[in-house]
Amino acid sequence: MSAVVLLLTAGIAIEPAIHDALVFEKTRIGHATFEAAAAFDVDDDGDIDIVSGGYWYEGPEFKVQHKICDVQQVGDYYDDFSDYPMDVNGDGYLDIVTGGFWGLTLRWRENPKGKPVEWRVHEVAEVGNIERNCFYDIDGDGMVEVFPTTSPVHIFKLARGADGKGLGRFEQFTIAQKGGGGHGIGFGDVNGDGRPDIVFSGGWFEAPENPFAGAWDWHPEFSFGAASVPMLVFDVNEDGRNDVIVGQAHGYGFSWWEQTVSADGARGWVEHVIDADRSQYHELQLADIDNDGAPELIAGKRYRAHCGHDPGADDPLGLYYFEINRSAFVRVTLDYGPPVRASGAGIYLWVSDVDGNGWKDVVAPGKEGLYLFKNMGPPSE
Numbered sequence: 001m002s003a004v005v006l007l008l009t010a011g012i013a014i015e016p017a018i019h020d021a022l023v024f025e026k027t028r029i030g031h032a033t034f035e036a037a038a039a040f041d042v043d044d045d046g047d048i049d050i051v052s053g054g055y056w057y058e059g060p061e062f063k064v065q066h067k068i069c070d071v072q073q074v075g076d077y078y079d080d081f082s083d084y085p086m087d088v089n090g091d092g093y094l095d096i097v098t099g100g101f102w103g104l105t106l107r108w109r110e111n112p113k114g115k116p117v118e119w120r121v122h123e124v125a126e127v128g129n130i131e132r133n134c135f136y137d138i139d140g141d142g143m144v145e146v147f148p149t150t151s152p153v154h155i156f157k158l159a160r161g162a163d164g165k166g167l168g169r170f171e172q173f174t175i176a177q178k179g180g181g182g183h184g185i186g187f188g189d190v191n192g193d194g195r196p197d198i199v200f201s202g203g204w205f206e207a208p209e210n211p212f213a214g215a216w217d218w219h220p221e222f223s224f225g226a227a228s229v230p231m232l233v234f235d236v237n238e239d240g241r242n243d244v245i246v247g248q249a250h251g252y253g254f255s256w257w258e259q260t261v262s263a264d265g266a267r268g269w270v271e272h273v274i275d276a277d278r279s280q281y282h283e284l285q286l287a288d289i290d291n292d293g294a295p296e297l298i299a300g301k302r303y304r305a306h307c308g309h310d311p312g313a314d315d316p317l318g319l320y321y322f323e324i325n326r327s328a329f330v331r332v333t334l335d336y337g338p339p340v341r342a343s344g345a346g347i348y349l350w351v352s353d354v355d356g357n358g359w360k361d362v363v364a365p366g367k368e369g370l371y372l373f374k375n376m377g378p379p380s381e
Contacts, residue, residue, distance in 0.1 A: 021332045022289065022377060023379050024362075026372070027062070027371065027372045028369055028371055029052070029057055029369075030057060032053060034365055035081070035347040035348065036081060036082050036347055036348035036365055037050060037052040037346070037348065038050075038051045038083040039352050039361075040094050041059075042093075043058070043113075043115075045114070047060050048354045049062075050354070051085070051096060052365050052370045053068075053071050053083070053365075054067060054071045054080070055067055055068055068109060069121055072100070077101070079102045079103045081133065082097065082132055082133035082348045083098055084135050084144075088122075088166045089110065090160075091111075093113050094111060095111045096108065096119075097135075098133065100130055104126050104130070105125065105126045105130075106126075106170075107122060108121075108122050108124060109121050110122060122168075124169075124170050124172075127154055128148075129150065130149060130150055131150075132149050132185075132229040132230075132348060133147065134147045134229070134230050136196070138155060138187070139211050143158065146158075147198075149229055152174050152177045152181075153174070153176040153216075155172075155175060155211065156171070157170060157173065158170055173211075175212075176205060176218070179202070180198075181200075183249055183250075184199070184228065184229060185199065185230055185231065187199070187230070188234070189233070190233065190242055192241065195208075195209070195211075197233075201223065201224040201225065202222070203218055204221065221267060227248070227249060228247030228284050229283070229347075231244050231246045234286060236324060236326070237258060237327045238326055241260075243257055243259050245284060247283075247299060249280060250280060250282075250305055250311075251311045252277065252279045253273070253279075254274045254275040254276075255274055256274060257271050258270040278315070279301060280344075282302035282305055283346060284298070285298045289351065289375060294324070296323055298321045298345075299322070300317070300318050302344055302345060303317055303368045316336055316337050316342065317342045317368060318336045318342070318344065319333075319345055320332060335373070343364045343366060343368060344364070344366050344368060346364060349362060351363075357374075357376070359375035361373060
């Protein structure tokens with residue numbers, strides 16, 4: 001099996017080439033249209049299940065559906081902009097950390113130890129319109145913290161006991177009163193000091209030695225517009241400096257911004273277009289899905305991101321992965337077509353080995369439906 005892809009470098013489309021792509025098996029899961037999903041063992045039976053918004057689906061077949069809870073609906077939105085598995089209360093079962101734009105509140109949903117009953121919903125804090133929650137280990141202790149994309153900028157750290165288990169509550173740290181929020185957030189070492197910084201659409205916060213107590217200095221060095229959530233801090237051209245990969249969440253365009261340093265030490269940012277012809281790259285992820293030891297970029301179009309009013313809203317949906325060859329990106333199409341039969345990337349997709357065959361799969365939610373793309377590895381000879 002082969003796929004026709006385009007080699008893109010510095011915004012110039014090269015002649016289409018035939019590339020031996022991975023083989024994916026596509027399956028529609030249920031009939032819900034939430035925009036976030038995750039895959040993990042909900043009921044501790046050894047099989048990976050799929051969670052999306054108000055429901056979870058029993059693996060490995062995903063044909064049995066269980067209700068989690070009611071989720072606030074506003075038009076064709078659901079107030080569920082992340083579904084991150086975390087054992088918040090330390091009982092050995094993974095719960096869900098979520099939140100959304102409309103409810104203004106960071107929440108977690110308590111797993112009833114895998115029983116087929118509805119989950120209790122706990123409010124953590126009211127923080128304003130959450131464009132999406134992101135999860136990153138900001139202090140290097142091996143445990144992720146929660147970052148609702150809001151302004152002011154908050155970090156929520158799970159409180160843990162001496163045994164390392166969650167205590168059912170979060171500690172809240174407000175690191176900046178302005179500079180964040182809206183569209184775009186990313187994490188990574190921008191200035192090469194070994195500490196992960198926080199990137200927003202209009203600049204980046206420089207991490208102090210203690211991320212929960214020190215001052216985060218603001219550097220307004222760029223303006224990425226309505227950027228993807230997340231943006232990805234990654235050394236694209238392998239020059240030892242981290243760059244930033246940015247999708248346009250509500251318009252056309254997808255680029256990587258090269259970090260440059262002049263002779264006098266001044267930092268600059270140079271745009272290189274990856275894809276100018278597709279719109280609403282709202283969600284981006286890096287994961288090694290071809291098992292070559294290097295990450296690929298997984299992305300796609302979000303369907304009805306602003307209820308059909310964005311540029312390119314009526315264009316076909318698409319779900320893709322990009323091989324990163326230094327400053328060149330090779331796009332491979334997993335799915336493409338109208339929303340009645342094709343999948344985009346939603347607002348919070350999930351990449352992991354769902355079926356245990358050693359190859360990472362893609363769980364793609366969206367207003368067009370919830371889809372599983374099973375990665376079957378290279379095509380058979």
